[in-house]
Amino acid sequence: MDNMEESFTTLMTTETGYTGTDPSDYTDYYDAGPTDITGMCNRGWVRAFRGRYEPPLFWIIFILGAVGNLMVVWIYTMVRNRLKTMTDVYLLNLAVADLLFLCMLPFWAVDAIKGWDFGVGLCKMVSAIYKINFFSSMLLLTCISVDRYIAIVQVTKAQNLKKKRLFYSKLVCLGVWFVSTLLALPEFIFAQVKTNQKGQSFCTLVYWNNVNNRTKILVLSLQICMGFCLPLLVMFLCYSVIIRTLLQARSFEKHKALRVIFVVVFVFVFSQLPFNSLLIVEASQAANTTITDCDTIFGFDVAGQVAKSLAYTHACLNPFLYVFIGVRFRQDLMRILKMCAGSRGLSKTQPVPKRPSVMSDTDTTPALSI
Numbered sequence: 001m002d003n004m005e006e007s008f009t010t011l012m013t014t015e016t017g018y019t020g021t022d023p024s025d026y027t028d029y030y031d032a033g034p035t036d037i038t039g040m041c042n043r044g045w046v047r048a049f050r051g052r053y054e055p056p057l058f059w060i061i062f063i064l065g066a067v068g069n070l071m072v073v074w075i076y077t078m079v080r081n082r083l084k085t086m087t088d089v090y091l092l093n094l095a096v097a098d099l100l101f102l103c104m105l106p107f108w109a110v111d112a113i114k115g116w117d118f119g120v121g122l123c124k125m126v127s128a129i130y131k132i133n134f135f136s137s138m139l140l141l142t143c144i145s146v147d148r149y150i151a152i153v154q155v156t157k158a159q160n161l162k163k164k165r166l167f168y169s170k171l172v173c174l175g176v177w178f179v180s181t182l183l184a185l186p187e188f189i190f191a192q193v194k195t196n197q198k199g200q201s202f203c204t205l206v207y208w209n210n211v212n213n214r215t216k217i218l219v220l221s222l223q224i225c226m227g228f229c230l231p232l233l234v235m236f237l238c239y240s241v242i243i244r245t246l247l248q249a250r251s252f253e254k255h256k257a258l259r260v261i262f263v264v265v266f267v268f269v270f271s272q273l274p275f276n277s278l279l280i281v282e283a284s285q286a287a288n289t290t291i292t293d294c295d296t297i298f299g300f301d302v303a304g305q306v307a308k309s310l311a312y313t314h315a316c317l318n319p320f321l322y323v324f325i326g327v328r329f330r331q332d333l334m335r336i337l338k339m340c341a342g343s344r345g346l347s348k349t350q351p352v353p354k355r356p357s358v359m360s361d362t363d364t365t366p367a368l369s370i
Contacts, residue, residue: 041297053306055109055113058109059105059109076092076095085162086165089170093140094144123203128187129184131180135180138226138231141318183226186205186219190205207219217286232269271314272311275310
């Protein structure tokens with residue numbers, strides 16, 4: 001028995017850089033992020049880093065995102081009363097998707113601190129709902145870029161098909177939710193609660209054992225393509241044509257519109273590129289494991305936690321990027337503020353300025369307003 005333990009320790013030291021004496025330190029570690037490349041290293045420090053780093057950041061994202069997205073939903077449902085354009089439909093669905101996504105963060109915050117104590121069923125449900133809303137958010141951002149392309153570049157066609165476009169936008173949203181649900185099926189299938197030898201339970205994905213990890217590679221490939229590559233490609237194509245159209249327009253507001261476009265694209269790339277780059281590394285590792293040095297693996301683990309948190313910030317940034325920078329929402333907010341201050345600073349006989357009853361897409365074209 002002693003010889004077996006000595007051989008075991010020697011093997012771990014030479015193959016992975018592991019220098020501990022307790023095999024349980026490395027044998028039972030759950031997939032805490034996109035860079036869980038191997039289970040052969042002592043990752044106690046990485047777990048401790050996650051427990052300190054993720055919870056406060058997740059709660060900040062949750063609070064900011066909840067305030068912004070709830071305000072969007074409130075304005076659409078209580079102030080405007082009805083949806084008038086395709087972008088209105090997409091933005092309302094985007095706010096709902098972000099809110100549902102944010103509701104999952106407290107579970108992950110608790111999981112980071114003391115492990116998963118909510119059972120297998122809730123593990124599957126939380127994982128699936130989180131992924132459904134992640135994909136739906138990305139696909140809705142794609143739809144918004146397409147809608148802006150139609151409204152700005154295809155102005156005549158957009159006006160002629162305005163009523164049909166509003167109907168089509170609702171069908172598109174149903175399609176987005178359906179596709180997102182299909183893409184989230186792996187989360188529901190493979191999510192499990194694992195317990196290490198120290199008694200800690202974790203909600204993680206446990207893929208079926210198969211040749212060359214084909215299942216894991218397929219799941220990661222779908223997430224990379226549908227959650228980043230497709231939205232980025234569509235946004236790049238649509239906004240490139242929009243930029244060219246705006247540069248040819250004689251409008252003093254075109255420079256403001258260009259700044260809005262650049263901010264939208266930059267924030268999307270800045271928040272999503274690091275996370276998806278690490279997913280690509282994980283997919284390549286699943287196909288052909290080449291990284292065995294524990295220090296390198298630790299670096300990927302920490303980078304994965306930071307990149308994942310950065311990607312999550314899209315849920316609290318979307319209201320400000322796609323809504324509050326728009327002229328129409330600023331006008332609505334100003335109306336609300338004036339109504340709230342009406343009893344103090346405004347005369348009751350003085351009418352509150354109203355936004356035009358019909359704000360067509362072409363009215364908002366010069367400033368790329370929403």
